[in-house]
Amino acid sequence: MATLKAQHLAKAYKGRQVVRDVSLSIDSGQIVGLLGPNGAGKTTCFYMIVGLAQADQGRVLIDDLDVSHQPMHGRARAGIGYLPQEASIFRKLSVADNIMAILETRKELDRAARRKELESLLQEFHISHIRDNLGMSLSGGERRRVEIARALATSPKFILLDEPFAGVDPISVGDIKQIIYHLKAKGIGVLITDHNVRDTLDICETAYIVNDGQLIAEGNSETILANQLVKEVYLGHEFRL
Numbered sequence: 001m002a003t004l005k006a007q008h009l010a011k012a013y014k015g016r017q018v019v020r021d022v023s024l025s026i027d028s029g030q031i032v033g034l035l036g037p038n039g040a041g042k043t044t045c046f047y048m049i050v051g052l053a054q055a056d057q058g059r060v061l062i063d064d065l066d067v068s069h070q071p072m073h074g075r076a077r078a079g080i081g082y083l084p085q086e087a088s089i090f091r092k093l094s095v096a097d098n099i100m101a102i103l104e105t106r107k108e109l110d111r112a113a114r115r116k117e118l119e120s121l122l123q124e125f126h127i128s129h130i131r132d133n134l135g136m137s138l139s140g141g142e143r144r145r146v147e148i149a150r151a152l153a154t155s156p157k158f159i160l161l162d163e164p165f166a167g168v169d170p171i172s173v174g175d176i177k178q179i180i181y182h183l184k185a186k187g188i189g190v191l192i193t194d195h196n197v198r199d200t201l202d203i204c205e206t207a208y209i210v211n212d213g214q215l216i217a218e219g220n221s222e223t224i225l226a227n228q229l230v231k232e233v234y235l236g237h238e239f240r241l
Helices: 042-050 072-078 095-103 111-124 140-152 170-185 197-203 221-226 228-235
Strands: 003-013 016-027 031-035 057-062 080-083 158-162 189-193 206-211 214-219
Touching: 003 042, 003 189, 016 031, 016 042, 016 057, 016 189, 016 206, 016 214, 031 042, 031 170, 031 197, 042 057, 042 080, 042 158, 042 189, 072 080, 080 140, 095 111, 095 140, 111 140, 140 158, 140 170, 170 189, 170 197, 189 197, 197 221, 206 221, 206 228, 214 221, 214 228, 221 228
Parallel strands: 031 189, 031 206, 080 158, 158 189
Antiparallel strands: 003 016, 003 057, 206 214
């Protein structure tokens, strides 16, 4: 089992402290949420873990491997996959070519192994029937499936999902939840940040709540919902799952 740890992360922009001493961890096969009000610092925390922003203080580790100073592609090689909020597929490439473009970065695989892995991912995410469709023609739910398949093409230990429920219809939200459970069953640790609080809390075993750059609560959904400070600054007193 592997563990992804963020320890004592801090970040300031233009003299304003946006993240203060935030620590969290994700184990293999665990689904974790990182939530908070707009402007709370959760996105900055997320970006520091994936490598899109450099922490001023603190460390990011995979087990004992310190990846704090690695660029994003270095962290990807170490086992951190990332699914951005924005559409990240090539619009003018087919579904199969979108996935193969990532597989071709894995130099340890020969051509036959890459083809085999492609077929496996197409079947695993039920997208074989659209393998020849161009990226620009996909529905929101189909695009998310292809994007997650692409993220898994790097064979990550952990995958960080930025707003996975954004821009998809309610049926597709349920579909994406099932995919996340599938990632868990494969032993992949999942970190989610999303404005869809209800669906994120529903799927997470543990959630971390950030407000004003600091962790104010952590625990399962029952613990989070019972926290008075979380109610006051984030969820409100009427929120129910």
